[in-house]
Amino acid sequence: MRDSTLKYLLVAPAVLVVFATAIWPLIESLRLSFTVGRLNRPDSLNQYLGWENFTWAFTQEPAFWNSVWVTAIYTVLTVGLTTVLALGLALLLAPGGKFRSGVQTLLILPFAMSPALIGVSFRFMFNPEFGLFDAFFGVMIPPLADVSWLSDPVLAFAVCVMADVWGWIPFLTLVLIGGLASVPQDTIEAAQVDGASGWRVFRDVTLPQLAPVLAVVIILKSIFSLKTFDQIFMLTNGGPGTATQTLSHYIYFNGMKYGQIGYAASVAWLMVIPMIFLTYAYAKYVFRKE
Amino acid sequence: MSVAPMPDPEEFGRNPRQGLSGRQKKQIVRSVQVILILIATFIMLVPIAWIFLAAFKNHLDVYTLKIFFKPTLENFSLVFQEPYTLGEKLVNSTIVAFFTVLFAIPIATMAAYSFSRFRLVGETAMLVTILATQFVPAVVIILPFFVMFRDVGLLDTRLGLILVNLAIVMPFAIWMIKGFIDGIPLDTEEAAMVDGSSRAQVIRNIVLPMAAPGLLTAGIFCFIIAWNEFLFALILTNKDAVTLPIGLALFKAEEGDLWNLLSAAGIIIMVPMFVLALLIRKYFVQGMTMGAVR
Numbered sequence: 001m002r003d004s005t006l007k008y009l010l011v012a013p014a015v016l017v018v019f020a021t022a023i024w025p026l027i028e029s030l031r032l033s034f035t036v037g038r039l040n041r042p043d044s045l046n047q048y049l050g051w052e053n054f055t056w057a058f059t060q061e062p063a064f065w066n067s068v069w070v071t072a073i074y075t076v077l078t079v080g081l082t083t084v085l086a087l088g089l090a091l092l093l094a095p096g097g098k099f100r101s102g103v104q105t106l107l108i109l110p111f112a113m114s115p116a117l118i119g120v121s122f123r124f125m126f127n128p129e130f131g132l133f134d135a136f137f138g139v140m141i142p143p144l145a146d147v148s149w150l151s152d153p154v155l156a157f158a159v160c161v162m163a164d165v166w167g168w169i170p171f172l173t174l175v176l177i178g179g180l181a182s183v184p185q186d187t188i189e190a191a192q193v194d195g196a197s198g199w200r201v202f203r204d205v206t207l208p209q210l211a212p213v214l215a216v217v218i219i220l221k222s223i224f225s226l227k228t229f230d231q232i233f234m235l236t237n238g239g240p241g242t243a244t245q246t247l248s249h250y251i252y253f254n255g256m257k258y259g260q261i262g263y264a265a266s267v268a269w270l271m272v273i274p275m276i277f278l279t280y281a282y283a284k285y286v287f288r289k290e
Numbered sequence: 291m292s293v294a295p296m297p298d299p300e301e302f303g304r305n306p307r308q309g310l311s312g313r314q315k316k317q318i319v320r321s322v323q324v325i326l327i328l329i330a331t332f333i334m335l336v337p338i339a340w341i342f343l344a345a346f347k348n349h350l351d352v353y354t355l356k357i358f359f360k361p362t363l364e365n366f367s368l369v370f371q372e373p374y375t376l377g378e379k380l381v382n383s384t385i386v387a388f389f390t391v392l393f394a395i396p397i398a399t400m401a402a403y404s405f406s407r408f409r410l411v412g413e414t415a416m417l418v419t420i421l422a423t424q425f426v427p428a429v430v431i432i433l434p435f436f437v438m439f440r441d442v443g444l445l446d447t448r449l450g451l452i453l454v455n456l457a458i459v460m461p462f463a464i465w466m467i468k469g470f471i472d473g474i475p476l477d478t479e480e481a482a483m484v485d486g487s488s489r490a491q492v493i494r495n496i497v498l499p500m501a502a503p504g505l506l507t508a509g510i511f512c513f514i515i516a517w518n519e520f521l522f523a524l525i526l527t528n529k530d531a532v533t534l535p536i537g538l539a540l541f542k543a544e545e546g547d548l549w550n551l552l553s554a555a556g557i558i559i560m561v562p563m564f565v566l567a568l569l570i571r572k573y574f575v576q577g578m579t580m581g582a583v584r
Contacts, residue, residue: 001489001490003408003489006404006489007404007407007408007410008404008410010400010401010403010404011400011401011404011405011410011416013397013400013401014397014398014400014401014420014460014464015401015416017397017456017460018419018420018423018460018461021423021431021453021454021456021457021460022423022426022431022457023419023423024434025426025430025431025432025433025434025435025457026426026430026431028434029430029431029433029434032433032434032437039437045437089327089330092323092326092327092330093327099324099327100327103327103330103331105568105571106331106334106335107334108564108567108568108571108574109334109335109338109564109567110334110338111567111574112514112560112563112564112566112567113338113518113560113563114517114518114520114535114559114560114563115518115520116518116520116535116538117535117538117556117559117560118337120538120552120556121337121338121340121341121556122337123547124340124341124344124547124549124552124553125337125340127549129353130352130353130354130355132336132340132355135355166333166334166337169334170334171574174574223425226427227427227428229428229429229520229521230520230521230535233520233524234538234539248427248428248429248521251429251433252429252521252525255429255433255436256436256525261433261436261437264429264433265430265433265434268427268429268430268433269430271427271429271430272426272427272430275425275426275427276422278425279421279422279425282421282425283418283421283422286421287414287418
């Protein structure tokens with residue numbers, strides 16, 4: 001067989017799979033978002049009502065706006081905290097050596113953990129009667145001693161953020177260690193010889209060199225933060241009330257629990273829009289390297 | 291009696307204003323660093339260690355903060371009995387993750403080889419699309435699949451789960467394997483072609499053996515992702531095809547969560563993945579970032 005034919009035959013199955021498992025559902029979701037779309041009435045999946053689902057979300061659903069805000073604040077906090085802490089840890093671990101590479105190996109563990117299990121374990125850690133973290137914070141910050149973390153809207157949100165940051169720091173740290181390794185050592189040494197302090201070296205030499213890697217890390221983490229579902233579902237299930245209900249969770253509840261799949265699809269598509277921008281930015285970084 | 295610190299003559303010339311000698315200062319900085327690393331490691335490991343402890347506690351000790359207790363293996367046998375029957379979920383998870391990988395890796399390898407070695411019309415567009423599909427929220431993908439699977443009877447089946455899992459796994463697999471094949475030098479292949487080997491022979495005899503470690507790595511990576519997958523299984527399964535992460539929800543009783551059993555189940559879920567992840571730790575980062583960061 002000629003290579004000119006073969007090369008297309010080789011990619012065909014993959015393109016087909018990606019089309020069937022990702023592109024088709026995207027298009028079908030878009031179609032559903034313009035229908036009445038009730039799960040218990042199959043004919044309603046073909047009953048079109050224009051933009052009504054979208055206007056309903058914007059004008060009639062405080063819960064939708066609530067989940068938008070929860071997701072936005074959650075994303076900003078988790079991306080910011082994870083990036084800063086991971087950068088700190090990466091700087092500490094970058095020099096290498098037996099001790100530090102041993103710690104780097106351990107960092108793989110939280111990342112191999114199922115996010116659902118992370119949610120479960122943080123619910124355990126913050127149990128008001130026998131949770132380890134609950135007890136720890138009770139001793140460290142006495143006003144929090146008798147607080148039931150997961151029943152308080154603000155604290156439950158804080159626990160969700162903590163669980164997320166805990167689960168993602170290891171991965172971002174490993175990425176940033178890789179990035180730090182590519183910062184030329186002689187530039188740093190030259191700056192040190194010139195008498196620059198550690199902070200100045202970091203700000204003026206390391207940070208600018210690390211900027212592209214940091215950008216990738218921030219984009220990637222933002223995408224995953226926006227999509228968050230598993231942990232929230234297992235940790236608070238969106239509660240108390242709707243204090244920790246992210247967009248994914250809101251969509252799940254409307255689509256699967258209330259059976260309003262058309263409405264859920266329209267909210268889901270609203271969520272796709274910021275993703276498109278982030279993915280575009282990410283793709284630019286990937287292909288800059290090619 | 292107070293003695294002014296005598297600066298090391300060597301260091302003196304460099305840092306005249308410093309109170310502590312350079313060496314002392316370095317030592318302090320180094321100790322602070324080690325302490326910070328230890329604290330970070332401790333925070334990373336505590337929630338995992340706590341699950342490990344709880345899994346060996348009996349149903350009374352688990353509701354205490356005890357670190358010393360009489361360990362028991364009872365939880366590990368209880369989770370496999372009625373009504374929890376975690377064994378079924380373990381089988382489901384294994385089958386689903388295994389076949390997801392078995393479908394994904396050959397298909398991804400073919401595509402990755404082609405993307406790596408040939409110029410295709412619309413190549414960049416295809417690669418970007420494949421990259422982008424990885425970022426589509428799972429809730430968007432699952433809504434139409436739920437409707438379709440309900441119509442064709444694939445709800446609560448392993449096959450259904452395997453099919454949707456391909457949506458998450460394929461982009462990773464293609465990009466990761468492409469990275470590995472890009473790293474294989476072209477000359478061996480070209481030499482064999484000059485000697486009269488066909489393209490199929492080259493792929494079978496040269497590329498596949500050389501890419502084998504990469505394929506294994508990608509396979510393990512995808513296995514972990516499929517094993518930990520939650521949302522698809524939550525929506526598509528309810529009885530026959532329930533996987534381990536969804537099985538965690540079983541341990542809710544009227545009186546609250548059964549933490550000793552939850553922890554035992556947690557260990558069964560995470561320990562195999564720890565082992566697999568450690569096997570491929572060098573490539574873990576590369577796999578997640580699809581080569582955007584090396």
